[in-house]
Amino acid sequence: MHPDNQPPQLVEHFFRHEYGRLVSRLAGRFGTSRLTQVEDCVQSALAAALATWTKSGVPDNPAGWLHRVARNALIDQIRRESRSNRSMTETACDLPEGGESPPLAANSGSGAESVSFVPDGVHLPHEIIDPELRMLFVCCDPQLPERTQLIFALKILCGFSVKEISLRLLSNEEAVGKRLRRGRTQLRDVAPELDSPDVDQLRRRLPAVHRVLYLLFNEGYSSAIPDQPIRKEMCTEAIRLAQFLIRHPALHDPQSWALLALMHFHHARLDGRVDGAGALLLLEEQDRSRWDREQIRIAYQCLGRSASGEIFSRYHAEAGVLAEHCFAPSYDATRWSEIVDLYLMLEKTTGSPLHTLNRAIAIAEWKGPAEGLAVLRALSPPSWLLGYYLWDATLGELHRRAGETDKARQYLKRALEAAPTDSEKQRIRRRLECAAAPSQPNQSRGPGG
Amino acid sequence: MKKYMLLYRRPEESYSYQPSPEEMEDMFKAWGVWKEKFKKNILDMGDGLNPGGRVLGEKDSITDGPFVEAKEVLGGFSIVEAESYDQAVEVARECPVRNMPGSSVEIREMSGFG
Numbered sequence: 001m002h003p004d005n006q007p008p009q010l011v012e013h014f015f016r017h018e019y020g021r022l023v024s025r026l027a028g029r030f031g032t033s034r035l036t037q038v039e040d041c042v043q044s045a046l047a048a049a050l051a052t053w054t055k056s057g058v059p060d061n062p063a064g065w066l067h068r069v070a071r072n073a074l075i076d077q078i079r080r081e082s083r084s085n086r087s088m089t090e091t092a093c094d095l096p097e098g099g100e101s102p103p104l105a106a107n108s109g110s111g112a113e114s115v116s117f118v119p120d121g122v123h124l125p126h127e128i129i130d131p132e133l134r135m136l137f138v139c140c141d142p143q144l145p146e147r148t149q150l151i152f153a154l155k156i157l158c159g160f161s162v163k164e165i166s167l168r169l170l171s172n173e174e175a176v177g178k179r180l181r182r183g184r185t186q187l188r189d190v191a192p193e194l195d196s197p198d199v200d201q202l203r204r205r206l207p208a209v210h211r212v213l214y215l216l217f218n219e220g221y222s223s224a225i226p227d228q229p230i231r232k233e234m235c236t237e238a239i240r241l242a243q244f245l246i247r248h249p250a251l252h253d254p255q256s257w258a259l260l261a262l263m264h265f266h267h268a269r270l271d272g273r274v275d276g277a278g279a280l281l282l283l284e285e286q287d288r289s290r291w292d293r294e295q296i297r298i299a300y301q302c303l304g305r306s307a308s309g310e311i312f313s314r315y316h317a318e319a320g321v322l323a324e325h326c327f328a329p330s331y332d333a334t335r336w337s338e339i340v341d342l343y344l345m346l347e348k349t350t351g352s353p354l355h356t357l358n359r360a361i362a363i364a365e366w367k368g369p370a371e372g373l374a375v376l377r378a379l380s381p382p383s384w385l386l387g388y389y390l391w392d393a394t395l396g397e398l399h400r401r402a403g404e405t406d407k408a409r410q411y412l413k414r415a416l417e418a419a420p421t422d423s424e425k426q427r428i429r430r431r432l433e434c435a436a437a438p439s440q441p442n443q444s445r446g447p448g449g
Numbered sequence: 450m451k452k453y454m455l456l457y458r459r460p461e462e463s464y465s466y467q468p469s470p471e472e473m474e475d476m477f478k479a480w481g482v483w484k485e486k487f488k489k490n491i492l493d494m495g496d497g498l499n500p501g502g503r504v505l506g507e508k509d510s511i512t513d514g515p516f517v518e519a520k521e522v523l524g525g526f527s528i529v530e531a532e533s534y535d536q537a538v539e540v541a542r543e544c545p546v547r548n549m550p551g552s553s554v555e556i557r558e559m560s561g562f563g
Binding site: 013015049053159163 | 472480481484494497
């Protein structure tokens, strides 16, 4: 311990990230069926650290200290359990000692560690699965609803509390708590199969993991949480978890790289997306010099590594669109034709009309508003889309550019009413201001200018 | 320079609150800042006091304590050194214990016995 000079410093979010690491490691060692118990022990180890390190300083190996304390607490609990199990069974029936005892019961007489672990099995070094990576797959169980998988990842791997999760998902503590409880019950029944997973088992679950990580990133990026640092933190957490996927060579998948690419591209623009007052800016309004060059560089690297295999996934397409935007020195210099193709691919892969909407905007930038409007007229919008503010906002903007001011104002006003946040409302109001009143000359925006 | 004891009080219910890892980190940072800023004054960071306990009163009476005044219980203490009582108050003013809602810090000059 260093009492005074140069005490070891803790990295940012050490407590929260160590929570995730430790829970993953101990649940991996003692079994996922003990997940809740493991979480309690890690929580109390962190509380002990807070008290002890405040007084005596951070130890040389803080992670090791935490691991020791949490593990000892867990073993204590398990031993106490099996002692009381044994005294119960001794009176209930004659259980031969050391014989057919339940898997995690103490073996009597053996002075040494009498708690048995989940067997590691025989693993070749390149097969050893990182505990955190494994836990990510446990959380992303396709048998759980997607939102529950997301909540588990936030709770166990990111170390957020129920209150913090409900704030980040714009939910309430009761709802989040309920999902966790239900999920835990389900996991207790199915998780043991992942206690010693092989790579093929994990690979089968990869699509689910991709979806949850994408969801997590999106919650940060697109959410209505007013606090920009919290949104940004969600995005960084998504990236951090996605990076687990590339830790294991046998699990390398082009889609994991594409997912990372798109996350880094978005992340590069996070600071440029908001103005000084924290309001969201349109793409063409953003100061590109504020885009993070380092993040873009990493994104391109990931994009390069995603260019393998035969599948061109939705993540590839999205990363491609973002690459085009980040590549262009200015909004006007964007290669809209490329973006149109990519959105077409996204439409085909996901079937989502939101991509059609984006394609319409891209075509309008490329060939003019009439072409964009034609794309939208060709679409049979589902009813939910008709109530979606971006549908009206897009139609409003394209009509404005086409010089149809009355229609523009009509759609933009509808969009204004439906817009979910103040930021979005402000954006639409600015568009409305551009759509001059009927008696005044309009300022339509032609292609490329 | 005289010695002063800072007595921390907290609502009894606050003991059952489990801070999140992020909140614990914030607390850790806050204590580190206070410790560093007043390192010339802090003699002993002290300790926390666990909840529950008993109080021995007059004669042989013993009650389930601790004394609860205004629903606050003693939660811990620290010992500081300062040029004056006012300076001791300045040290106490920035103590992170005060971030807890319903908490208070009592500053008492130590007598110097022994």
